[in-house]
Amino acid sequence: MAHSCPPERLQAALDDVVSRMAARVRRGKVADYIPPLAEVDPQQFGIAVALNDGSVHVAGDADAPFSIQxxxxxxxxxxxxxxxxxxxxxxxxxxxxxxxxxxxxxxxxxxxxxxxxxxxxxxxxxxxxxxxxxxxxxxxxxxxxxxxxxxxxxxxxxxxxxxxxxxxxxxxxxxxxxxxxxxxxxxxxxxxxxxxxxxxxAMAMSCRQLAQAGGFLANGGRNPLTGFSVVAPERARRINAIMLTCGHYDGSGDFAFRVGLPSKSGVGGGILAILPGTASIAVWSPGLSEQGNSLLGTDALEFLSRRMGWSVF
Incomplete structure (x- = not known):
């Protein structure tokens, strides 16, 4: 199901997310058990939304590469x-x-x-x-x-x-x-x-690259950038289903409750979230919650999903 998404409204929401997250004091704890990740600046925050029309909207450190884990x-x-x-x-x-x-x-x-x-x-x-x-x-x-x-x-x-x-x-x-x-x-x-x-x-990607890579899951299995089919629509739905139920480990239920989007987290602080029919969203903030999911990334997606009315429920 496609959601309407005026570019100005989306960009305003992303800019608002970045300013809200910049003001946050509690930022979680970086994954210090992998030494290179321990050195990442926890103040960084990026977000990118790749729409099914091929356009990408970004804010913050959206072009900084990070370990997608x-x-x-x-x-x-x-x-x-x-x-x-x-x-x-x-x-x-x-x-x-x-x-x-x-x-x-x-x-x-x-x-x-x-x-x-x-x-x-x-x-x-x-x-x-x-x-x-x-x-x-x-x-x-x-x-x-x-x-x-x-x-x-x-x-x-x-x-x-x-x-x-x-x-x-x-x-x-x-x-x-x-x-x-x-x-x-x-x-x-x-x-x-x-x-x-x-x-x-150990793959390194930016929010922009990650949002674009996930685009096929938002577009019925077809890559919005090329028009080529990556997987059948049914398989895209099933991958999204597993992301929704299992993508945040033992925090998956809470994430579904708060954000309502299929998603997958990584201990590098990245999250890829999918709004089927509309958008692939990547957010990055290196500090993690106790479950190993990006603390600010989760909060940012919760804010964005409320602001834009984005949820699979």
Whole structure:
């Protein structure tokens, strides 16, 4: 369902969001367990809205690149569904986890089948699917190529410093991969799968680029910038459904209650939110809530959705 969106009204709302967020004192805590992320200035804030007519409206630090981290899971999920279709759901569930994004407890109860593709174990499983028959370097290149094509921007890169830091500090992710391997649910060697996973999380994008990359999910599976079909309309709906129920980990219900948009967060402080039929929205503020979601990013999206009357409900 398309919402009317006069450009002047939208730009005024975005400018208002930026000024409101600039005045905020409590800004959350940056993800200090990945050293390069610990050095990011928490005062930064950016927002971009890519409408289905191809126009992009921005405010704040919308062109500053940041580590998209788990927002990348939306794109790897889309690619994996393209490769194996609904067969993917034999290997990963579609239910909210109710636990922290890096929890190992559920994995034991559910015998190595991750609860959904957006918790870390689920995204590692998706990376395993993408790796089938390829070298890690090829798979990483494929993910990057896909995101560049979606955003129509070849300047998007993977930050090697962040990728190295992910590997050096990712002990829980190593544990998750080894655990799934012990249950026989992971096909490839854990080290190879983790190489793909760490690099996809280290992708650096700006709000403008991220909003453009997510545009196909707002436009019935078709890229608004090129007119090409990325996925079938039904698949776009289903990816949006999983974003709504699982995209903010154990904070997903609260986010749906407050904002009412399918979305995916990352510990770099980015959030990609989708208003089907109208817009793809990217917001970035590095400080996180206790659940690992952008504190100001969530508040900004709540304000914007109220101001513009944007919600899927």
């Amino acid at each position: 788990s927002v990348s899971k939306v794109f790897s999920l889309t690619l994996a569904l393209g490769q194996v279709g609904d067969g993917l759901w034999k290997r990963v569930g579609r239910e909210p986890s109710g636990n922290a994004f890096n929890s190992i407890v559920q994995l034991e109860h559910e015998k190595g089948i991750p609860r959904n593709p957006f918790i870390n174990a689920g995204a590692i499983m998706v990376a395993d699917v993408l790796l089938a028959g390829h070298k890690p370097r090829e798979t990483i290149g494929e993910i990057l190529h896909f995101v560049r094509a979606l955003a129509q921007d070849d300047s998007i890169t993977i930050d090697p410093l962040v990728a190295r830091a992910e590997k050096a500090t990712g002990f829980r992710n190593v544990a998750l991969a080894n655990y799934m391997k012990s249950f026989g649910t992971l096909d490839n060697e854990p080290e190879m799968v983790l190489g793909v996973y760490f690099h996809q999380c």
